[in-house]
Amino acid sequence: MKVLVVAGARPNFMKVAPVLAALAREGHRAVLVHTGQHYDASMSDAFFADLGLPQPDHHLGVGSASHAVQTARVMETFEPVLREEAPDWVVVVGDVNSTLACSLVAAKLRPELGCRIAHVEAGLRSGDWRMPEEVNRVLTDRLSDLLLTPSRDAHPNLAAEGIDPARVVFVGNVMIDSLFAQLPAARALDVPRTLGVERGRYAVVTLHRPSNVDDADALSAVFGALEKVAGDLPVVFPLHPRTRARAEEFGLLDGLARVRTTLPLGYREMVSLVDGSAVVLTDSGGLQEETTALGIPCVTLREQTERPVTVAQGTNRLAPWPLAADGVYRAFRGALARGRCAAGSVVEGWDGHAAERIAAALAEAAPGAALAGAGAAAAGG
Ligand code: UD1
Numbered sequence: 001m002k003v004l005v006v007a008g009a010r011p012n013f014m015k016v017a018p019v020l021a022a023l024a025r026e027g028h029r030a031v032l033v034h035t036g037q038h039y040d041a042s043m044s045d046a047f048f049a050d051l052g053l054p055q056p057d058h059h060l061g062v063g064s065a066s067h068a069v070q071t072a073r074v075m076e077t078f079e080p081v082l083r084e085e086a087p088d089w090v091v092v093v094g095d096v097n098s099t100l101a102c103s104l105v106a107a108k109l110r111p112e113l114g115c116r117i118a119h120v121e122a123g124l125r126s127g128d129w130r131m132p133e134e135v136n137r138v139l140t141d142r143l144s145d146l147l148l149t150p151s152r153d154a155h156p157n158l159a160a161e162g163i164d165p166a167r168v169v170f171v172g173n174v175m176i177d178s179l180f181a182q183l184p185a186a187r188a189l190d191v192p193r194t195l196g197v198e199r200g201r202y203a204v205v206t207l208h209r210p211s212n213v214d215d216a217d218a219l220s221a222v223f224g225a226l227e228k229v230a231g232d233l234p235v236v237f238p239l240h241p242r243t244r245a246r247a248e249e250f251g252l253l254d255g256l257a258r259v260r261t262t263l264p265l266g267y268r269e270m271v272s273l274v275d276g277s278a279v280v281l282t283d284s285g286g287l288q289e290e291t292t293a294l295g296i297p298c299v300t301l302r303e304q305t306e307r308p309v310t311v312a313q314g315t316n317r318l319a320p321w322p323l324a325a326d327g328v329y330r331a332f333r334g335a336l337a338r339g340r341c342a343a344g345s346v347v348e349g350w351d352g353h354a355a356e357r358i359a360a361a362l363a364e365a366a367p368g369a370a371l372a373g374a375g376a377a378a379a380g381g
Pocket residue numbers: 009010011037038039040043044064065095096097098132133208210240241242
């Protein structure tokens with residue numbers, strides 16, 4: 001079985017690494033395509049090194065642009081690669097523009113090449129169509145032959161959209177495979193000590209959603225909250241390039257006088273930092289999951305979450321919406337009072353073995369094996 005695996009942006013790399021390793025262990029041929037959506041050393045190369053990812057077989061070098069241009073560039077450059085490789089499977093992960101772009105190309109070439117599309121992290125829904133990620137998720141799921149879900153709550157979402165349950169396989173959360181695999185090395189790095197903060201006595205913040213950082217009022221409200229939090233606990237805030245650029249543009253960086261800002265961290269550094277923290281405040285999807293797996297209280301700076309299992313588990317709470325300095329600060333105090341829970345395999349399938357189940361699901365549904373959804377897709381269903 002030949003499997004082409006697509007990675008484009010930072011949150012993809014920790015999802016593809018365990019999948020590539022599991023495919024190799026099972027003796028399958030894997031081809032890695034990096035679209036280049038993220039390209040900075042800190043957003044891409046550091047992750048390849050930390051996760052032991054092989055050099056990509058193809059680098060599309062698309063870079064940053066508007067959504068339309070970025071998506072179109074991935075499509076244009078991916079099409080000849082897909083024709084050349086003609087794999088049995090195209091595996092896409094997550095919800096970034098590269099995920100949708102490659103799925104679209106593969107769907108159009110599917111009748112000619114006979115390749116199938118598998119989506120890892122299928123079925124998550126925020127219900128918020130203003131988020132580019134929601135558009136990417138829904139459309140990628142619609143185009144996929146095999147929908148591999150990270151949590152059981154994804155299944156009713158897919159059923160509600162009329163997706164044939166025969167195409168849907170629960171595999172668990174592959175991001176947690178990387179987390180558990182890298183945790184010992186991350187702990188050994190002891191990033192809290194390097195940064196001069198005491199384990200269990202600081203907060204970590206990440207922020208990059210356009211709805212939070214592209215709006216001066218929203219960004220200013222969050223920064224106001226962080227200054228209050230910093231009065232109680234040291235705050236470490238690795239700044240996403242988009243967030244740094246907007247904060248500079250709005251003249252808000254000086255408002256973070258008490259907050260410890262850093263450049264984006266590598267994967268192990270970030271795991272080390274989060275693992276030692278008392279509380280995480282974030283608008284990232286991945287961090288909601290990682291804190292749940294580690295038992296760390298998390299405040300999510302979003303109106304809704306496509307990862308409700310993290311809330312059901314008790315580690316994650318949404319900050320009051322719309323975000324305001326007082327509301328975010330109160331949510332932080334609540335999280336601090338909740339404290340850490342016992343870490344471990346808290347959610348079904350978040351056990352470090354999702355990639356093995358993904359490789360098995362691909363092999364079972366490989367060309368030649370009957371796949372219920374393929375007929376419906378071919379019939380335009
Ligand atoms: C993308 C994903 C988002 C994911 C996030 C993680 C989409 C629609 N969004 O959002 O789901 O959570 O990545 O980071 O795909 N930039 C750099 N260097 C880089 C990459 C980006 O400086 O290596 C800057 C560019 O100025 C760019 C901005 O960051 O305009 C935003 O990057 P982009 O990939 O367009 O979207 P993200 O906001 O990172």
